[in-house]
Each structure stands twice: as C-alpha cells, then as structure tokens.
Amino acid sequence: MTRLTIALLGAGSMGSAVGRALSASGARVLTTLEGRSAASAARAKDAGMQDASLAELAACDFILSIVPPAVAVQSAERLAPALTQADRKAVFVDCNAISPETAATIARTVDATGAPFVDAAIIGLPSTPKFYLSGPHAARAAVLGDAGLNVRVLDGPIGAASALKMSYAGVTKGLAAIGSAMSLAAMRNGAGDALFDELRESQPELAAWLSSNVPRMPPKAYRWVAEMEEIAAFIGDAYPEHRIYEGAAGLYGRLANDKTATDALIDFFGKRGQ
Structure with a gap:
C-alpha cells in the first residue's frame, strides 16, 4: 500500500x-x-x-x-x-x-x-x-x-454523519448536563445527599454513569458550549425541545468559569461514587 x-x-x-x-x-x-x-x-x-x-x-x-x-x-x-x-x-x-x-x-x-x-x-x-x-x-x-x-x-x-454525532452527543452530553444541573440545584437546597443516595438505590446504572462521566466534564465544558448550540440548531427552532440544548450550552458556559460549582460536582459524583 x-x-x-x-x-x-x-x-x-x-x-x-x-x-x-x-x-x-x-x-x-x-x-x-x-x-x-x-x-x-x-x-x-x-x-x-x-x-x-x-x-x-x-x-x-x-x-x-x-x-x-x-x-x-x-x-x-x-x-x-x-x-x-x-x-x-x-x-x-x-x-x-x-x-x-x-x-x-x-x-x-x-x-x-x-x-x-x-x-x-x-x-x-x-x-x-x-x-x-x-x-x-x-x-x-x-x-x-x-x-x-x-x-x-x-x-x-452529507449531513448523515453529522446528524448521528448531534443525536449521540445530545443524549450523552445532554444527560451529563441534566445530571449536573439537578445535582447543583439539590445541593443548593439541602437535598444533595438524599438525591445521590436515592439515585444509587433506585437508579444504580444512572448513578454509576454520572459518577464516571460528570467528574471528567469540567475541563471540557468550554468546548461543549458550541456543541450544544449546534445540537439546538440541528433540532430546529420549530421544535420547542431545542431550548433544552440552549440551556445546556448556558450551563456548560457557566461551569467553564465557575470552579466552585465544578468542584462541588466532582465531590458529589466523584468521591461519593467511589
């Protein structure tokens, strides 16, 4: 060759x-x-x-x-x-x-x-x-x-491979965004420990997935902002669910500059998930 x-x-x-x-x-x-x-x-x-x-x-x-x-x-x-x-x-x-x-x-x-x-x-x-x-x-x-x-x-x-990437990343990075957003909200309101314990008891596979993936997210958060925006555009303004990914873009943009929040997530899912 x-x-x-x-x-x-x-x-x-x-x-x-x-x-x-x-x-x-x-x-x-x-x-x-x-x-x-x-x-x-x-x-x-x-x-x-x-x-x-x-x-x-x-x-x-x-x-x-x-x-x-x-x-x-x-x-x-x-x-x-x-x-x-x-x-x-x-x-x-x-x-x-x-x-x-x-x-x-x-x-x-x-x-x-x-x-x-x-x-x-x-x-x-x-x-x-x-x-x-x-x-x-x-x-x-x-x-x-x-x-x-x-x-x-x-x-x-042309576009089929990109559609696959958008759909796959929308599920995986979207799930990481949802897990991060709700965990931060629970911690702000005194329910962090209870949320993690309940996830581990009733949703063990989800708890394990989040514990593996969320702590690896913070260094990449700044790169995921534009990706979430691309996913929102992929879904299209005609469909209200595109706002899910506009929100995810905002979350990742915040986490890229909020060390207090990312440290809390790493502690929440990293240390407790061990």
Whole structure:
C-alpha cells in the first residue's frame, strides 16, 4: 500500500491522539502549528506530526479537520485558497461536532475549491474513536481504515454523519448536563445527599454513569458550549425541545468559569461514587 500523507487540522487531545494512531500505522502526518499554543505544539510533536504550510497540507491525500465546532467553518475557509491552488486535490474530511446545516456550509466552501468533501463524525474517547463517514465521497475515505482508524461508512448523504454525532452527543452530553444541573440545584437546597443516595438505590446504572462521566466534564465544558448550540440548531427552532440544548450550552458556559460549582460536582459524583 502506498504510504498515505494526511493533514490534520487541530492538535487538541482528540486530534493528537488520531495523529499518533496514523503515524504509528506508517502514514505521514502533517499539521499547522501557526498560532497554536506551546502545549498544542508539544502534543503534535509527541504524536509524530510535522509542522507544515497550508500549501503542503492542501497537497496531502486527506485532510482531517478536528477542531472546536465554533471554528470549523473558519478552518475550512482558511485552507480554501490553498486547496483551490493545489494541482492534486486532497479529500477534505470534516470530523467536527457540527449540525448538518453547518456541514453543508463547509461542503460548499470545499466544493468551490474542486476538492471532494466527506462528512464525518467522531464518537468515542481519544483512545478509541470511531469515524462515521457519509456523503458521495465517503467510500474514498474508507482507506483510512488501513491507516489505523476505526472507519464506518454510512449509506447516507452529507449531513448523515453529522446528524448521528448531534443525536449521540445530545443524549450523552445532554444527560451529563441534566445530571449536573439537578445535582447543583439539590445541593443548593439541602437535598444533595438524599438525591445521590436515592439515585444509587433506585437508579444504580444512572448513578454509576454520572459518577464516571460528570467528574471528567469540567475541563471540557468550554468546548461543549458550541456543541450544544449546534445540537439546538440541528433540532430546529420549530421544535420547542431545542431550548433544552440552549440551556445546556448556558450551563456548560457557566461551569467553564465557575470552579466552585465544578468542584462541588466532582465531590458529589466523584468521591461519593467511589
């Protein structure tokens, strides 16, 4: 098999873990560290990723965009001029937690460059991510399964993979938001101990899930704000339930800056869940 050259937009915890898996499989992995923090640069280097120009990224076999959802459109627009000028078009795989509408916006940007676009969704932890692919060019990206990634091609149009991600994250991160919001409310009103004891007695699986997941949430809360907003947009203003996720976005935005509340949640679910 010809050695793949893969560009990665984003060197966060997920991006660097994906980069490490690709490098370990023998792929050449490039990224851009312009404007990135020292921590991101260190993660990229540790994962075997090489710093490169936008022109070099555009000349790769594949481009995987794994960035915070709030900058997904901007990241594609930033690379678009280099993609337009590239003699050989990379397959652009958008792996971000975005709504189908946002995916369609990015697809239009990429289509204008002449490069093929693949809608993708990552589900799972950085150690065990699964990549769901959709759209007319999804099969072209299936070769990434030979480069260390767990790839699953959906029989659906652009937006199907993003819809899957929105729905899955809406359940899991939505549940974490509900558990956090009601636990904080119970603690503020003197019912915290009783709530946890009742959950553990009558809903042991839910208590165990929240105890495992909520204490890991605070460092990610700031990134989940835009994701909840994307889920609200995915549901649509015509449906009142979209406000659930507008509320979740507000909660995660508050928790990103409220150490007292996040410490209380970690104590509530972490220590008591042991």
